[in-house]
Amino acid sequence: MVKISYYPGCTLKTKAKDLDVTARLCAKALGVEMDEIENWQCCGAVYPMGTDEIATKLSAVRALDYAKHNGGKLLTLCSACHNVIKRTNEDMKKNDDIRFRANNYLQLDEPYGGETEVLHYLEMLKTVVGFDKIKQAVVKPLNRKIGAYYGCLLLRPSGVMAFDNPENPTIIEDFIRAIGGTPVVYPFRNECCGAYVSLKNGNLPKEKSRKVLTSAKEKGAEEVITACPLCLYNLQVNGDNILPVKYFTELLAEALGVQV
Amino acid sequence: MTNKEYVEIINRVSGTDVQKCMKCGKCSGRCPAFKDMDIKPHQFVSLLAKGKIEVLMESKAIWNCLSCMACVERCPRGVAPAAVVEAVRDTVTRMQGNNGIKAEEIPPIVDELIPQQLLVSAYRKYNK
Ligand code: SF4
Ligand code: SF4
Ligand code: SF4
Ligand code: SF4
Numbered sequence: 001m002v003k004i005s006y007y008p009g010c011t012l013k014t015k016a017k018d019l020d021v022t023a024r025l026c027a028k029a030l031g032v033e034m035d036e037i038e039n040w041q042c043c044g045a046v047y048p049m050g051t052d053e054i055a056t057k058l059s060a061v062r063a064l065d066y067a068k069h070n071g072g073k074l075l076t077l078c079s080a081c082h083n084v085i086k087r088t089n090e091d092m093k094k095n096d097d098i099r100f101r102a103n104n105y106l107q108l109d110e111p112y113g114g115e116t117e118v119l120h121y122l123e124m125l126k127t128v129v130g131f132d133k134i135k136q137a138v139v140k141p142l143n144r145k146i147g148a149y150y151g152c153l154l155l156r157p158s159g160v161m162a163f164d165n166p167e168n169p170t171i172i173e174d175f176i177r178a179i180g181g182t183p184v185v186y187p188f189r190n191e192c193c194g195a196y197v198s199l200k201n202g203n204l205p206k207e208k209s210r211k212v213l214t215s216a217k218e219k220g221a222e223e224v225i226t227a228c229p230l231c232l233y234n235l236q237v238n239g240d241n242i243l244p245v246k247y248f249t250e251l252l253a254e255a256l257g258v259q260v
Numbered sequence: 261m262t263n264k265e266y267v268e269i270i271n272r273v274s275g276t277d278v279q280k281c282m283k284c285g286k287c288s289g290r291c292p293a294f295k296d297m298d299i300k301p302h303q304f305v306s307l308l309a310k311g312k313i314e315v316l317m318e319s320k321a322i323w324n325c326l327s328c329m330a331c332v333e334r335c336p337r338g339v340a341p342a343a344v345v346e347a348v349r350d351t352v353t354r355m356q357g358n359n360g361i362k363a364e365e366i367p368p369i370v371d372e373l374i375p376q377q378l379l380v381s382a383y384r385k386y387n388k
Contacts, residue, residue, distance in 0.1 A: 011377040045381035046327060049346040051275040056384065080377055156329035166333055192292050192328035199361060199369065199382040200323050204296050229375040237373060 002128060004119070005067040005074050006034035009081040010042040016078070016229035018260075022249040023077050023121055025258045030129045030137060034075060037066045043084040046196065054101045060088035061102050065112040077121045077249075079153040079228035083161070086118040090160045120154065120163065122171055122227065122248070131178040139257040141180020146251070147221030147243070148172030148183060149212060150190045151231045166190065172225070175248065179255035188215040193234040209238035217243050225251055266351065267311045274347035276340040278309040287331035287341045296324040301331045301341035308344055322349040323360055327385070353388040360386030 012020035024034050041059040048056040063085065067074035076082035091098040093114025103111040119127075125134060150169050158166040169190060173183035193212060194205020213235060216224050225248040226232050235245045253260055271278065287301040288294060298320045299307065307316055316322070322345055331341040352358050361382060370379075 009377075010380065011375045015373070015375040016377075042376075042380060044384050045377045046384045048384070049275070049327070049340075049343045050273045050350045052273050053350075078377065080381065152326075152328040152330065157332050192326045192330070195326045195328065196378060196381040196385050197293075197324060197326055198378060199366075200386060201296065202369075204293060204324060204326075208292060228377075230377045230381070233373055233375050233378060237371070 001031055001033050003033045003035050003071065004124065004128070005037050005070045007037055007040055007043075007063050007067075007074055007076050007081060007085065009040075009076075009078045011229045012078055016232070016247070019077060019227075019229065019247040019249055022247065022253040022258070022260055025260065026249055026252045026256055027121075027124075029256050029258050030125075030134065032124065032128060035070070037063055037070065037074075040066075043081050045080045045084065047084045047087045051097070054098065054105065057088045057091065057098070057102060058105065060085045061092060061106065061112055064089055064092070064114075064116045064118070065106075065108055068112065068116045072115070073117045073119050075119050075121060075124055077227065079151060079226075080230065082118070082120045083153040087160050089114050089116060089118050120227070122154075122175060123163070125175060126171060131174055134175075134178040134252075138178070138180055138255045140255055142251060142255050144181050145184050145220050145222045146176045146181040147186055147216035147219070147224040148176060148189055149216070149224050149226045149231060149235070149245075151226065151228055152190065152192045152195075153228060155190055172248065176225075179251060181251070184216065184219050184221040186215045186219040186221065188212045193231045194238070195230060195234070198234060205234050206238040209234045210240065210242065213239045213242035213245075263311065263313065266313050267308070270308060270313060270344075270347045270351055273350060274308075274340070274343045276343045278305050278339060278344060280337045281305045281309060281339050282337055284336065286334045286336065287339075290330045290334045292328060292330060293324050293326050297321040301345070304348075305339055305341050305344055308348075313348065316348045317352050319348075321345060322352060323386070325349075349385070350388070353386060359388065
């Protein structure tokens with residue numbers, strides 16, 4: 001069993017419990033133990049771009065520093081947590097001013113300088129477990145046409161996220177093939193769902209989410225999967241049931257025959 | 261504070277160099293919020309370069325930008341329009357009484373399914 005420090009985030013402890021629970025059980029079945037870090041705090045859900053923002057980045061730095069001393073890797077699952085933590089880590093590595101001010105505040109035993117490797121669950125499946133090994137572990141291949149919804153947070157900015165090709169990503173399609181499904185590639189899979197603007201101008205996410213689902217349906221998808229609780233919400237609430245939307249880990253659990 | 265001081269601070273907080281913009285419009289071409297951006301991303305960048313910040317601070321664009329980073333991804337000159345929009349929004353919301361979301365507006369729109377992530381991210385983006 002490989003043990004990796006894991007940052008769940010606030011939403012995965014509440015509305016998105018399904019994402020957390022299925023991910024842990026599937027990882028275990030595949031030989032990975034997700035070791036929840038101690039005393040984590042909400043990451044803030046959006047990366048603060050202002051160069052003078054420090055306090056809003058500290059929660060991510062604390063989690064990263066904890067992981068540095070506990071295996072050197074930090075596993076994330078929610079797309080938003082992943083985006084915030086990975087971009088903050090890049091600042092700690094490359095931005096002298098942010099690194100100095102964050103360390104000046106935190107007064108850690110040893111200053112943090114971006115040493116931890118941030119790993120999304122999908123990256124873990126690909127590089128630590130391997131899609132071939134997943135394929136072998138599948139007991140119930142999902143003979144369905146599935147559309148991957150990347151959204152924006154996993155992919156952009158690509159220079160920092162280095163997750164996949166931002167215009168033509170393939171990792172979730174490879175995942176779908178590994179669990180026996182047929183991936184459906186559709187144009188809006190890396191287009192934003194409308195994000196937090198739901199709370200300010202509800203029409204914008206409505207239009208965006210409908211476009212995503214309509215585009216997936218036109219290309220033949222029977223369902224859509226995501227790694228983000230906000231994508232799931234926007235697509236479900238605004239999507240008029242155009243297609244069912246699920247967490248990718250729910251399908252993994254189904255394919256592996258993991259009982260939840 | 262003078263207009264010049266605001267312009268300087270917004271430029272610094274954005275961490276991007278708007279003078280590098282060559283006005284190609286690729287950022288706006290890729291923007292998924294295009295229709296709802298009363299000032300389009302490329303105009304936003306060039307208005308800051310000209311120091312015209314009042315119109316930016318009063319724009320709807322600062323509330324409708326999705327921070328999706330599509331514009332940043334597309335810019336051939338390494339400019340980050342999203343960061344310029346955020347720097348202006350930060351400057352506005354940091355003024356007393358200028359929060360984009362009022363606490364009393366929240367309960368009526370909260371439904372059973374709403375994820376914490378949405379509330380947290382909207383508060384982080386719109387309020388200081
Ligand atoms: S992104 Fe969400 S779920 Fe992730 S911790 Fe942060 S706010 Fe909470
Ligand atoms: S698509 Fe929507 S919620 Fe999802 S990653 Fe982008 S903003 Fe987030
Ligand atoms: S970050 Fe904002 S301005 Fe840039 S493309 Fe997305 S919505 Fe448009
Ligand atoms: S893409 Fe870059 S260079 Fe082109 S208009 Fe936008 S900011 Fe300017």
